[in-house]
Amino acid sequence: MAPVRVDSSSDTDYDGEDFDxxxxxxxxxxxxxxxxxxxxxxxxxxxxxxxxxxxxxxxxxxxxxxxxxxxxxxxxxxxxxxxxxxxxxxxxxxxxxxxxxxxxxxxxxxxxxxxxxxxxxxxxxxxxxxxxxxxxxxxxxxxxxxxxxxxxxxxxxxxxxxxxxxxPSTATIYIQLVSGQIFQHWMRLQPEPRVQVTVPEDMEECSFSNSHDMQISMFEPNKDFVALSEPVPVFDFDLTSGTLAMKRSEAVAIEAIADGACPGVFFWWDLKMDPEKKVTLSCAPHWAGNPEWRDHWMQSFFYFPKEIDVVKGQKVQVTCCHDEFNFWFFTEKNSVKSSNGAPPCTCDLHRQLSLTRLGQINDLSRRDAFLEALNAIKLKFNQTDTVVYLGGASLLPIMAARVLGSKVCAEGDGGWSRRLTSDKEIEWNTKIEKAQLVLAEPYFEEALLPWHNLRFWKKLRSLGSPSVLPLAASIWAMPVQFTHLWKIRAPLGTCMGFKMDHFDELIMKSIVECDEPVEPQPLWEYETICLGKPVNIINLDFADKSESLDNSDSGAFLTNGTCHGFALWMEWNLTENITASTGGPLEPPKPNEKVQWDKFTRQGVYFCDGEFKVSPDDFYRFNVSHEVDACKTEFSFSIFMSLDPKQQLA
Incomplete structure (x- = not known):
């Protein structure tokens, strides 16, 4: 995740009353x-x-x-x-x-x-x-x-x-041709032939070209992607020049080292740090020869306007462009070629969706779960029942209309998804007072954390006592050790031998005043070590009429390590037997081993107030509560040491 930055060259009005x-x-x-x-x-x-x-x-x-x-x-x-x-x-x-x-x-x-x-x-x-x-x-x-x-x-x-x-004295930009299905999932809406969902031509042909900041170091070569070329330098910047070019366009011939479909390029840079250009600072991923981890300067994936096919030995002509603030890339096979700026979205899909959300919509495991659940519902479905969809733009109401063979009413306008269906299947912007069947992913555009999507529960209660998909949900927690992510919340103490007390005070004060205890993070980008098994910390039955729910219990550490916090995610029980996860581990995590996270969801992270050395003899206690009408979820975790069970550490 790229951090927000402020610097002395920005035109931002830091003294304006609207600046936080x-x-x-x-x-x-x-x-x-x-x-x-x-x-x-x-x-x-x-x-x-x-x-x-x-x-x-x-x-x-x-x-x-x-x-x-x-x-x-x-x-x-x-x-x-x-x-x-x-x-x-x-x-x-x-x-x-x-x-x-x-x-x-x-x-x-x-x-x-x-x-x-x-x-x-x-x-x-x-x-x-x-x-x-x-x-x-x-x-x-x-x-x-x-x-x-x-x-x-x-x-x-x-x-x-x-x-x-x-x-530094100079900077050099590197790109590398790669192939990988995951990049198409982040960039292009994929059809769903099982319910005859096709992608409109303008979405297929949209020439939108964008950059996607990410920790490419966390990709595994030949598993998550295939390198189609070696890294190639494409731009040099002489930082000692008063006439540094504001805008350039260069055609570069890159030799393909493998066959494959190429949706774009990996991107990073390095700096020469001294006048004699002997000292190099590199932002390359670790598998490209750079052992250093940087989160403030990670890497990017730049999408071509359209995927191209390359053949081993082929010289791929890539046009590399930049203006004062941005880079973009295209090939001779792309129908849109622009030296005046990255091609904008012409289909509206990319204006309405984040790349993470688009990847989530394309995630085959989620589609499988929803289709399986809808087919199970169909066995008991009455064609005269009113079917209601609650939430933001989604494939779910379209899937439901086609699996159930019934018109679906939706509160929202459908956004981009409206273009995949007809008004005969879905009635948009409907004022709904009663329903026999309510559907939700759930998903809302405003949701930053998985449990923010529980806002549908309040509306559900106003619709009588309908059947509902999902039936219930649960929030899960797991104690973790971060290799690097802990740094964003940690005091510095000293840096290069200099005391940084005032900086620590400033940062910690700002975090306390404006940050929630839990923050969203794409954990697949951060090496995470499991310190204890995942624990279901609260069950939420959507038939429950309680105004608030809470739960307290304890969990065990199963290995030695440093506990930096707790990873949090949700599971949605679509039916009694079918579950869809929002951000959980892809495989059951094992103590003292790396966790493999879902790449299409941001998890919640509860950071401890410091870092704590734990052992299998130690344990933690948690409390979680949820207010239905306010859609407010609160968490607290405390770590206790076996030597002194009364000693609360976090």
Whole structure:
């Protein structure tokens, strides 16, 4: 999951009354980046080399740090021997935090913090003279999405002396042709021939080309995808140039190393961190030779406007384009070729659905479960019964109309799904007061966590006592250890030897004020170790008329490990014998082994307040409650150590 970022080159009005500082600090992903020791050390190597070269040339090393954040790069510059440092930061809370951290580390006399966008800095006002070393980190997963091009152009032209060093000095973009059915599931609606659902031609032919940020390192070669080419460099960016191109289009011939259907390309970049280009920071996936994990800079998949077939040995002509903020790619076989921007969606499907939701709709296991349940209902179905669908746009009401042979009434307008059926099958925007059969996935566009979809329960109660699909649901929890995800909620303490107390206070305060205890995460992207078996923590029977439900119990740890939190997901009992999972493990998890997660759902994660060493003698207690009318679900977990059962740790 790519984090939200804020930086000194953005045009965002950070002082506007509509800007939520706490939320942006909590979501910014600063801490995860600072936990990246490799990144920090490579920046330091680059700074050390640049400062040494300036001193060898008989010059002072005057450093400008754009988007200083915590002030880390500025403090490393001082430690490496910089004679002066100016650090700019447009985001007020971070500028104030950096000032405090710099003072805490006794470097206030060496570093001047300026609360401004880098493009607003004035030589003679904010800087005594032009700098001769620039260090900055204004990159996102797609390298240029935070405005890096203009930041470097402006700094080189207006803030740096001729012959200055820039850290990093160059960036290179790599792409790789790949094949994999999962990418089509995320991008294209798949037909369902068992109920004669066909995809309209404009959805089939839509030339929408998009990027999908993801942890490609978590894909297994030759299982999740097949490489159709070697990684190929397609763009170089000279970050020392004041005339860095805002827009380019380059045709690249890429040799195919295997046969296959190619929906697009993997994408990543690397940086040369020093003036002599000897030090490389890579964002490649681990199977491409990079052992480092980065969540703030992951990889992307870029979709072609349309899938192409390639043959081993073929030279595939790929046109690679970028503007100031975006990349896009197409081939000679794509009917839409644009050098003026990525082709937009022309079918509306991609405007209405996230890629995760589209993958969920295409998930064959979910389709199988719903069709099996509908066929079971059909055996007892009365053709005169009123059938109602509750929820957002879905294939379910279309499946129901065709399996049951009955018209379905729907509260909503159907969105994109309306185009797959006729008004004879489904009556949209219906005001419903009573029904004999109610259907729901359940799914609502506004739902961020699986249990947010329980909002259909309140409406269900107003429709009398109908039969319902699903009959019931359950929420499941499992104690887990994260290899990396824990970093987004963890205090930093020190970083590269510098005290970060004020940063920890700022982040933790913002998280407490604006984050829920449980947050959605695509856990397939994060290595997760099972510490105990999945536990059903609450059952929800939709025939139950209670206004609220709750449950408390305990669970056991089954292995030694570090508990960072609890993974949460839902299972929906469509009938007494048929269950559809929302985000659960694909295979029964085993203690102390990696969990294989559903790639088409975001799970909930309850983060512990810290990390706790646990053993098979330890246990945890939980409490979960759900208010039906408010659709409010609350969780609490406590860890207890066997040596002192009264000692509550989380």
């Amino acid at each position: 500082w706490n939320q942006n600090i909590a979501r910014a992903g600063f801490a995860d980046m600072l936990f990246d020791t490799s990144r920090n050390e490579l920046y330091k190597e680059g700074l050390k080399a640049a400062i040494r070269l300036k001193h060898e040339q008989g010059e002072k090393a005057n450093v400008l740090d754009i988007g200083t954040g915590t002030g880390l790069l500025s403090m490393m510059a001082v430690e490496c021997g910089a004679d002066s440092v100016v650090a700019c930061e447009a985001f007020s809370p971070m500028a104030e935090c950096a000032t405090k951290i710099i003072k805490l580390n006794k470097m206030g006399h060496k570093i001047k913090v300026v609360k401004k966008h880098s493009t607003k800095l004035e030589v003679g006002v904010d800087l005594e003279q032009r700098a001769n070393i620039l260090v900055t980190e204004v990159f996102d997963t797609d390298l240029i999405g935070e405005g890096a091009i203009e930041t470097f152009r402006h700094a080189n032209s207006h803030l740096l002396e001729p012959g200055s060093y820039v850290i």
